Every structure is written in C-alpha cells, then in structure tokens.
Amino acid sequence: MIELEGVPELIDPVMVAAFEGWNDAGDAASGAVAHLDREWKGEVFAALDAEDYYDFQVNRPTVWLDNGVRKITWPTTRLSVVRIGGAKPRDLVLVRGIEPSMRWRSFCNEILGFAHELGVEMVVILGALLGDTPHTRPVPVSGVTSDPDLARTMDLEETKYEGPTGIVGILQEACTHAGVPAVSLWAAVPHYVSQPPNPKATLALLNRLEDLIDVRIPLGELPEDARAWQLGVDQLAAEDSEVAEYVQTLEEARDTADLPEASGDAIAREFERYLRRRDPAAEGSDGSYLRDTSSGLTRPPKRRPDPEAGPGGEEPPAADGDETPPEA
Numbered sequence: 588m589i590e591l592e593g594v595p596e597l598i599d600p601v602m603v604a605a606f607e608g609w610n611d612a613g614d615a616a617s618g619a620v621a622h623l624d625r626e627w628k629g630e631v632f633a634a635l636d637a638e639d640y641y642d643f644q645v646n647r648p649t650v651w652l653d654n655g656v657r658k659i660t661w662p663t664t665r666l667s668v669v670r671i672g673g674a675k676p677r678d679l680v681l682v683r684g685i686e687p688s689m690r691w692r693s694f695c696n697e698i699l700g701f702a703h704e705l706g707v708e709m710v711v712i713l714g715a716l717l718g719d720t721p722h723t724r725p726v727p728v729s730g731v732t733s734d735p736d737l738a739r740t741m742d743l744e745e746t747k748y749e750g751p752t753g754i755v756g757i758l759q760e761a762c763t764h765a766g767v768p769a770v771s772l773w774a775a776v777p778h779y780v781s782q783p784p785n786p787k788a789t790l791a792l793l794n795r796l797e798d799l800i801d802v803r804i805p806l807g808e809l810p811e812d813a814r815a816w817q818l819g820v821d822q823l824a825a826e827d828s829e830v831a832e833y834v835q836t837l838e839e840a841r842d843t844a845d846l847p848e849a850s851g852d853a854i855a856r857e858f859e860r861y862l863r864r865r866d867p868a869a870e871g872s873d874g875s876y877l878r879d880t881s882s883g884l885t886r887p888p889k890r891r892p893d894p895e896a897g898p899g900g901e902e903p904p905a906a907d908g909d910e911t912p913p914e915a
C-alpha cells in the first residue's frame with residue numbers, strides 16, 4: 588500500500604511522464620517534463636527504489652561533494668507535483684526517470700499505484716523517436732491511445748502498432764488494462780541531427796500537451812533556444828552539400844505530404860491554436876522554432892534506414908512524421 592505524506596488533495600490531476608533512453612530521441616520528452624518541473628517549481632514527493640528496477644552497470648550512479656561530504660545519486664524515477672494557478676487551477680503529477688532495466692510490470696504497477704492514490708484522471712506519456720523529417724519544418728507530433736473511445740473524443744489516433752516496444756508502450760497498455768485513460772504524445776526528431784538536446788521537439792511536445800489538457804504552459808527561454816538550434820543546424824547543413832541536398836529531399840517529401848492538409852478546417856484549427864497560446868508575455872513566440880547550436884550532423888543514409896534498427900541502433904525511425912510511433 589502506497590502512503591503519501593505531505594501531499595495535499597489534488598485538483599483534477601493529470602499525470603505527465605517521460606523516461607530517458609530508447610523512447611527519448613534528442614532528450615525531447617524528458618526535457619519537456621524537466622521544463623514543466625522547473626517552470627512550476629515542482630516538489631518531489633516520491634522516488635522509486637533504484638535497486639528494484641535498474642542495472643547499475645548500465646545506468647551508473649554518480650558521486651558528488653556536498654560541503655566536503657561525498658554523496659551518491661542513484662539512477663531512479665521521481666514523482667513531483669505542480670499546481671497550475673489561474674481561474675481554473677489544476678495539478679500535474681510529473682514522472683521523470685530512466686527507462687528501467689528490469690521488472691517492467693512491477694515498475695508500471697508502482698506508478699499506477701501512485702496514480703490511484705492521487706486520483707489521477709488521465710496519464711499522458713511523452714516520447715520522441717527518430718524519423719525522416721526535415722529540421723526546417725514544424726516537428727510532427729502524433730497523439731495515440733489504445734482506448735477507442737478516448738481516440739474518438741480527443742481526436743487521437745488509435746494505435747495499431749505491432750513490434751518491439753519501450754517503457755512508454757508498456758506503461759500505456761498497463762494504464763489501459765487498469766482502466767486509466769492514457770495517451771502517448773510522440774515527437775519525430777530528424778535522424779541526421781539526433782544529438783541532445785533538441786528544444787524544437789521539446790517545444791512541439793509542450794505545445795501539443797497544452798492543447799490536450801487545456802492549460803497554458805510558460806515557455807520561458809525555450810522558443811529562443813529553438814530558434815538558435817534551428818539556425819545552428821541550418822549552418823551545419825549548409826557546410827555539407829550532401830546533407831543540404833538530403834534535407835531538401837526531405838522538405839519536398841514533407842511539403843507534398845502536407846498539401847492535403849491545407850484545407851479550411853486545418854487552417855481554422857491552427858488559427859484557434861494560435862489564439863489560445865497568444866500571450867503578451869510570450870516574447871512574440873509562435874512556438875514554431877527550437878534550440879542547441881552545438882548539434883552535429885551525420886551524413887544522410889545511402890538507403891532508407893532499416894525500420895527495426897534506427898541510426899545508432901537506438902531508435903526505430905518512422906518513415907515520416909505521420910506514421911504511428913513504433914513504441915506506442
């Protein structure tokens with residue numbers, strides 16, 4: 588039985604989770620939860636026992652000095668809570684950690700135990716994957732669920748994916764079987780510039796999360812970081828003719844695929860989304876750009892990547908930004 592001390596009764600709580608590792612290309616998903624925790628000054632109220640879920644030869648602890656005293660930080664998953672003020676306040680339960688090395692079912696059950704005790708109404712799991720998407724275009728974000736009713740009411744895609752999965756997919760299925768509404772949001776990160784951080788993908792996830800749970804998320808310096816990231820990648824791509832040619836090919840493919848979306852309904856949806864986000868304090872950001880000038884580029888593949896093994900052997904790439912994420 589999970590006993591929570593010092594946690595007040597929560598208002599319409601939504602759990603937002605992200606895990607470093609296979610489901611977190613460019614650290615985009617974990618970066619999004621870290622941003623929420625930082626902007627709203629989250630208070631950690633629980634941490635899972637690292638001994639139960641992590642192989643310390645894979646995820647090593649770190650040693651640090653605190654006023655001359657050596658201390659150890661163990662890799663784990665922590666839960667914090669933040670309160671969103673305003674006319675209609677609500678709470679977010681933030682789950683941020685590392686994909687576990689073992690005992691995934693127990694791991695998910697423990698997180699669901701917290702969700703039950705806190706009265707969580709919905710679980711939103713963030714992920715990021717490598718895809719054939721150009722860095723110069725808006726980051727594709729897919730919203731998927733295993734619940735057909737939730738897919739219909741929230742305009743989400745009902746996942747039909749079959750194949751290898753990560754902790755994001757496992758936790759979503761665990762929520763579904765436990766009767767907890769669950770949604771996964773996936774950002775597609777360009778596979779030719781996959782080094783973290785990727786603030787553009789982080790910003791795209793936060794924008795989609797805003798729409799999903801109807802909250803206003805303070806973006807801080809993230810839009811400026813996004814612009815710097817894109818300008819940096821533009822410069823690196825311009826210095827390599829082969830990469831530049833490959834990016835142009837991706838742009839043409841993306842623009843062609845997007846043509847059917849240039850309908851009146853699509854334009855109206857985008858305008859409504861812009862109006863909801865409009866804020867004099869938002870430094871004029873429209874949320875369409877993102878960060879990191881130090882990202883390196885890899886040369887474009889000579890052939891289409893194997894869908895079972897993404898670049899670097901970590902993330903299975905989607906063929907484009909519109910396909911169902913493989914881990915969903």
